[in-house]
Amino acid sequence: MWRKGKRYGDESGAGFSAQPAKFSKAYSDDGSGDIVVCELSKGRRVTVRNWQGRIVVDIREFYFKDGKELPGKKGISLPLDQWEILRDHIEEINEAVMENA
Helix, strand or coil: CCCCCCCCCCCCCCCCCCCCCEEEEEECCCCCCCEEEEEEECCEEEEEEEECCEEEEEEEEEEEECCEEEEEEEEEEEEHHHHHHHHHCHHHHHHHHHHHC
16 A cells, blocks of 8 residues: 655655765676665665566665675665566656655
């Protein structure tokens, strides 16, 4: 079920961020071959990777354990067909965000 979240400028600081995402498009240093496309916030990033022989767009939270940064459970891996559907609907999504912002 979809619920409206906090908006930018709320006292809680939750919601839309005033800072743009950091674009780095770099290969990860752990030898996995993941391409970090965008760092959304301190613990969230967008990566493109090969998982079980498929290319996926991964939007995921990361955490630190024993000095290593590891992917968390919270996130989504979109196969290319689902990524293309999302990409094709970005304008409609952006319009809906602007209407509700």
